[in-house]
Amino acid sequence: MLDDEKAYVARCEAALRRMLDGARLNVVIGERVAGDRYSAERLGRHLKSLAKELGEEPGGPPFFGRLDFGSDAAAGDHRAQRYYIGRRHISGDVGQQPMVIDWRAPVSRAFYRAGARDPQGVAVRRRFGWAGMTLTGFEDERLDHGEDLGATSRIVAAEIERPRVGPMRDIVATIQPEQDELVRADLEESICVQGAPGTGKTAVGLHRAAYLLYAHRQRLERGGVLVLGPNRAFLGYISAVLPALGEVDVEQTTLERLLAPGPVQGVDGDAAAAVKHDARMADVLRRALYGRVRRPTGPVTVPDGSYRWRVAEEELRRIVDDTRREAPPYAVGRERVLSRTVTMLQRQAEARGRTVNAAWTRKMGRAVTPFLDAVWPAVRPQEVVAELLGDPAALARAADGTLTPQEQAAIGWARPPRTFKSARWSAADAVLIDEVAGLLERPRSYGHVIVDEAQDLSAMQCRAVARRSEHGSITVLGDLAQGTTPWAARDWRDRLAHLGKPGAQVIALTTGFRVPAAVVALANRLLGELEVDVPPTRSFRSDGRLRVEEVPDLTRAAVAAVREALLREGSIAVVAADAAVEGLAAALWDAGVTITEAGEAGDARVTVVPATVAKGLEYDHVVVVEPAEIVEAGARGLNRLYVVLTRAVSRLDVLHRRPLPPQLAGA
Numbered sequence: 114m115l116d117d118e119k120a121y122v123a124r125c126e127a128a129l130r131r132m133l134d135g136a137r138l139n140v141v142i143g144e145r146v147a148g149d150r151y152s153a154e155r156l157g158r159h160l161k162s163l164a165k166e167l168g169e170e171p172g173g174p175p176f177f178g179r180l181d182f183g184s185d186a187a188a189g190d191h192r193a194q195r196y197y198i199g200r201r202h203i204s205g206d207v208g209q210q211p212m213v214i215d216w217r218a219p220v221s222r223a224f225y226r227a228g229a230r231d232p233q234g235v236a237v238r239r240r241f242g243w244a245g246m247t248l249t250g251f252e253d254e255r256l257d258h259g260e261d262l263g264a265t266s267r268i269v270a271a272e273i274e275r276p277r278v279g280p281m282r283d284i285v286a287t288i289q290p291e292q293d294e295l296v297r298a299d300l301e302e303s304i305c306v307q308g309a310p311g312t313g314k315t316a317v318g319l320h321r322a323a324y325l326l327y328a329h330r331q332r333l334e335r336g337g338v339l340v341l342g343p344n345r346a347f348l349g350y351i352s353a354v355l356p357a358l359g360e361v362d363v364e365q366t367t368l369e370r371l372l373a374p375g376p377v378q379g380v381d382g383d384a385a386a387a388v389k390h391d392a393r394m395a396d397v398l399r400r401a402l403y404g405r406v407r408r409p410t411g412p413v414t415v416p417d418g419s420y421r422w423r424v425a426e427e428e429l430r431r432i433v434d435d436t437r438r439e440a441p442p443y444a445v446g447r448e449r450v451l452s453r454t455v456t457m458l459q460r461q462a463e464a465r466g467r468t469v470n471a472a473w474t475r476k477m478g479r480a481v482t483p484f485l486d487a488v489w490p491a492v493r494p495q496e497v498v499a500e501l502l503g504d505p506a507a508l509a510r511a512a513d514g515t516l517t518p519q520e521q522a523a524i525g526w527a528r529p530p531r532t533f534k535s536a537r538w539s540a541a542d543a544v545l546i547d548e549v550a551g552l553l554e555r556p557r558s559y560g561h562v563i564v565d566e567a568q569d570l571s572a573m574q575c576r577a578v579a580r581r582s583e584h585g586s587i588t589v590l591g592d593l594a595q596g597t598t599p600w601a602a603r604d605w606r607d608r609l610a611h612l613g614k615p616g617a618q619v620i621a622l623t624t625g626f627r628v629p630a631a632v633v634a635l636a637n638r639l640l641g642e643l644e645v646d647v648p649p650t651r652s653f654r655s656d657g658r659l660r661v662e663e664v665p666d667l668t669r670a671a672v673a674a675v676r677e678a679l680l681r682e683g684s685i686a687v688v689a690a691d692a693a694v695e696g697l698a699a700a701l702w703d704a705g706v707t708i709t710e711a712g713e714a715g716d717a718r719v720t721v722v723p724a725t726v727a728k729g730l731e732y733d734h735v736v737v738v739e740p741a742e743i744v745e746a747g748a749r750g751l752n753r754l755y756v757v758l759t760r761a762v763s764r765l766d767v768l769h770r771r772p773l774p775p776q777l778a779g780a
C-alpha cells in the first residue's frame with residue numbers, strides 16, 4: 114500500500130513539472146498571441162507572475178493528507194471521492210480532478226475539523242509521514258468506525274515534538290481544530306486570540322494570512338495584508354513561513370519601522386514615554402492642530418482686470434465654520450475652504466457676464482492663498498508636534514484640562530531644536546507624528562492587519578494600527594501575561610477599542626505546543642503575580658527536561674551547559690539580562706563556540722539572546738542565566754522572566770548564583 118502512495122507521489126511530481134512547463138510556455142505564447150501591445154504586456158505580466166509563483170515555490174512533499182469520503186448522504190457532493198491535501202494545488206489531466214487540493218480549499222476543512230463525533234462525511238483520514246522528500250509511512254483514522262486519534266496521532270505528535278532547528282516552519286499538516294477555526298474565520302470578522310506561550314498564536318496568525326489571501330485573493334491583493342511583529346529578530350524568525358505557503362506579497366514589519374522608516378534618534382525618559390503613549394495625547398494633538406484654524410477677520414478682495422471681487426467676512430466665517438463642522442481630514446478641509454471661497458468669487462464674476470475657465474480659477478486660487486494660509490494654514494505633522502513639545506505655552510493651550518502641569522513638563526523639550534527639521538525624534542514621537550498625519554490625511558487602509566504580541570502596544574500605537582485597518586479587519590494576537598511594556602494591556606477590551614474594533618471576539622487558545630509540562634509548571638508559578646486574568650494552559654508535551662541549578666560561576670556554568678547541549682540535535686539559546694549578554698557571548702567565543710545573532714539566519718546553532726528580545730522566539734534548548742537579574746532589569750520584570758522561561762521546546766536550564774525570585778524558590 115505504501116508503494117501505491119509512492120507511485121502517486123511520482124505522478125504528482127510529474128504533474129507539477131507539467132504545470133510549471135505549461136506556465137512558462139504560456140508566457141512565451143502569451144507574448145506572441147496578444148492582439149496589441151497593451152494586452153500583450155498585461156497578459157504577459159499575469160502569466161509571468163503565475164510562472165514565478167509556481168517556479169519560486171520551495172520544494173517539499175506534494176501532499177500531507179488524504180480524505181476518503183464515505184458513500185452515504187453525509188458525504189454530500191463528495192460521496193465516495195478521494196482527495197489528497199497539500200500545500201499547493203496540483204492540477205490533474207485535462208477534465209480530471211486535481212491530483213492535490215490546496216489545504217485552504219473548502220473541502221480541505223474536513224481534514225482539520227472532522228472527528229469521530231462529527232465525521233463530516235469522511236470515512237478515512239490518512240496522515241503521511243515524510244523524511245525530507247521521501248514518503249516513509251502513513252497513519253489512518255477510520256472516522257466511520259469511531260476512530261479518532263486527535264492530537265495523539267503518532268505523526269502529529271512527532272511533528273509537534275520534533276527538535277527545533279533554524280527559523281519557524283509552517284504547521285499546515287497538523288493544524289488543530291481550535292486553531293483551524295481561527296485560521297478560517299471570515300474576512301469581515303476581527304478576532305483577538307489570547308493564548309499562553311506556545312499555543313500557536315503566531316502560527317495561527319500567519320496561516321490566517323495565507324488562508325485569507327487564498328479565499329479573497331482579488332480583494333486582498335488590492336488592499337494588502339500587513340503583519341506586525343515586535344522586533345527584527347522575531348520577523349527574521351517568522352519570515353520564511355508565508356513564502357513556504359506560497360504567499361510572497363505580505364508585508365511583514367514592526368510598527369516602529371512602519372511609522373518611522375528612518376532610524377530613531379531620540380530617547381524618552383520613562384515619564385515622558387508614559388505620557389506620549391497615553392490615549393489622551395490624541396485629544397491634545399487634535400487641539401494643537403485645529404488651534405491653527407482661525408476666524409476670518411475682514412473680507413477677501415481680489416482685483417480682476419477692471420473688476421474687484423469681494424467675499425464678505427460673514428460669508429468667510431460661514432465657510433470656515435461649515436467646514437469645521439463637517440470634520441473632514443485637515444488637508445481636505447483646507448481644500449474645501451479654498452474651493453468654496455473661489456466659488457463665491459466665481460458667482461460674482463459670472464453674474465457680471467465674465468467667462469470663467471480653468472486658468473481663471475487657478476488665478477483666483479492663488480489670490481486667495483494668503484487668506485487660506487491665515488485661517489487654515491498648511492502644516493506638516495512634524496511641525497505640529499515640534500511646536501507642541503518645544504513651546505510650553507502651545508502645549509498648555511492644547512493640553513489644558515487634559516494633561517496635568519507635571520505631565521506637560523514631562524514631555525516638553527528642555528532644549529528645543531532650532532527647527533522641526535533638526536529634531537531628534539524618539540520612537541514615541543513617531544507615534545505622535547503619525548497621529549497628526551492621520552488627522553491631516555487618512556493613511557492607506559489595508560484589507561487585513563495581523564498584529565502579534567499586541568498586549569505590548571500602547572493606546573496611541575493601537576490608534577496607528579486602527580488607522581491602517583479602518584476599512585479592513587484585524588487579527589490581534591497576544592498574551593496579557595507576557596506584557597512587558599509600561600503600558601501593556603491588562604485586559605483586551607480597551608485595547609480592542611483603541612484598535613478600532615471594539616466588538617472583536619476574544620478567543621482563548623489553551624493547549625501549549627512548545628513548552629514541556631515541567632517547564633509550564635515552573636513558569637506558572639509566576640502567573641499569580643502578574644495581575645492578569647488569563648486561562649491556565651495545558652501542555653501537550655509530557656517530554657522535555659527542566660534543570661534548575663545554583664552555580665558558583667555563571668559564565669562557566671553557561672558555557673558548560675551549551676557544550677552539553679551541543680551534543681544533541683536542535684537550536685540552543687542562552688538568555689540573560691541585556692547587560693550580561695556581551696560577557697556571555699565573549700566567554701562562549703573564547704571557548705570556541707560559534708554564535709549567531711538572534712533572528713539572523715546562520716549556520717551556528719547557538720544564539721545569545723538579550724531578555725528584551727526573546728519574545729516570540731523559541732529554541733530547542735534554552736539556558737536562562739540569573740533570573741533575579743532579568744527581573745530587576747526593568748519594570749514588569751516578572752512578566753519578562755515569564756517570557757524568557759517559556760522559550761524552550763525540549764530542555765530548559767536555569768542557572769543562578771543569587772537566590773531565585775521568591776516565586777521560583779524551591780523549584
Ligand SMILES: Nc1ncnc2c1ncn2[C@@H]1O[C@H](COP(=O)(O)OP(=O)(O)OP(=O)(O)O)[C@@H](O)[C@H]1O
Binds near residue numbers: 289314316
Ligand atoms: N498545530 C500545530 N502543529 C505543530 N506545531 C504547532 C502547532 N501549533 C503550534 N505549533 C508549534 O508550537 C510552537 C509555538 O507556536 P507559536 O510560536 O505560534 O506560539 P505563540 O502562541 O505565538 O507563542 P508565544 O506567545 O510564546 O509567542 C511553534 O513551534 C509552532 O510551530
